[in-house]
Amino acid sequence: EVQLVESGGGLVKPGGSLRLSCAASGFTFSSYSMNWVRQAPGKGLEWVSSISSSSSYIYYADSVKGRFTISRDNAKNSLYLQMNSLRAEDTAVYYCARGTTAMANYYYYYYMDVWGKGTTVTVSS
Amino acid sequence: SSELTQDPAVSVALGQTVRITCQGDSLRSYYASWYQQKPGQAPVLVIYGKNNRPSGIPDRFSGSSSGNTASLTITGAQAEDEADYYCNSRDSSGNLVVFGGGTKLTVL
Numbered sequence: 001e002v003q004l005v006e007s008g009g010g011l012v013k014p015g016g017s018l019r020l021s022c023a024a025s026g027f028t029f030s031s032y033s034m035n036w037v038r039q040a041p042g043k044g045l046e047w048v049s050s051i052s053s054s055s056s057y058i059y060y061a062d063s064v065k066g067r068f069t070i071s072r073d074n075a076k077n078s079l080y081l082q083m084n085s086l087r088a089e090d091t092a093v094y095y096c097a098r099g100t101t102a103m104a105n106y107y108y109y110y111y112m113d114v115w116g117k118g119t120t121v122t123v124s125s
Numbered sequence: 126s127s128e129l130t131q132d133p134a135v136s137v138a139l140g141q142t143v144r145i146t147c148q149g150d151s152l153r154s155y156y157a158s159w160y161q162q163k164p165g166q167a168p169v170l171v172i173y174g175k176n177n178r179p180s181g182i183p184d185r186f187s188g189s190s191s192g193n194t195a196s197l198t199i200t201g202a203q204a205e206d207e208a209d210y211y212c213n214s215r216d217s218s219g220n221l222v223v224f225g226g227g228t229k230l231t232v233l
Contacts, residue, residue: 035222037168044227045160045168045211059220095167099222101215104156104175107190110215110222111158111173118167 002026002114004096009119016086016123022079022096022116030054030074033099035112036081038092038121046092049081050099064090086123093118129157129212129225136231137202145197145228147212155214157195159188162209162227171210172197199230207232 008020022034036048049060049070058070069082079096097112129149137143147157156175160168170179172188185200195214199206212225 037224044209045162045213045224047213047222047224050222057220059222061221097168102174107156107175108154108215108219109156109158109174110213111170112160112168112213113170113173113179115167115169 004098004114004116006094006096006116006119009094009121011122011124012086013125014087014123017082017084018086018121020081020083020094020096020119020121022081024077024079024098027098027114029072029077033057033101034070034072034079035097035099036070036079037095037097037112037115038090039095039118040089040092043092048094051079083121086121088123091121091123093120128216128223129214131210131212131225131228133226134229134231136233137199138233139204140201142198142200143202143230145199145210145230147195147197147225148193149214149223149225150193151214151217151223152190152193152195154217154219156190157188157212157214159186159195159197160211160213161206162211163207168211202230202232204232206230 005023035050067085071080095118098114159172162168176188
């Protein structure tokens, strides 16, 4: 069964750090780009960061650039998100999601077809 | 702010057809993908590419695109289709990923 399982969430004080992990199983992890997507309470989905299959390409949303670091270990089938200088507005459920880019009819398309159940991060004093 | 724009809420009578739209400049180069999210659950991919459904997604869900607008159509909406729907694509640079603000679908 194709599966992603996040862990590492919890309660942290403003300015603190947390490291999220995402364990992948049931597919060839090293062949896919991966993403972190978050959802603040009562809000919509917000893309946080993505990393290519070989870690060659890494991108961040402006809201987390310079504070968060995405990484992966293909030997361990694992994705990580190191979160530093946390703020109250980082409070959210954090999902990892598998990403795929493809092309058809001269259009590109990008989709996330496998998602974990999420891990909750609460930043509060 | 999101580079993809969705109507915040849409309603549809049971069994009728509803269209949810998503607008953005990047949609001139990228097909949108669509996700369904029910309360307390992770998002589920329902449409990707020109009009592709993952395994297990009912064929009442379909996608289309014209210019800078992508649409998700549910033909014969069911009570279980009541959920939040999000569109997604790359941004205009092709590097970043963007989501629309989401549309809350109510089935009456």
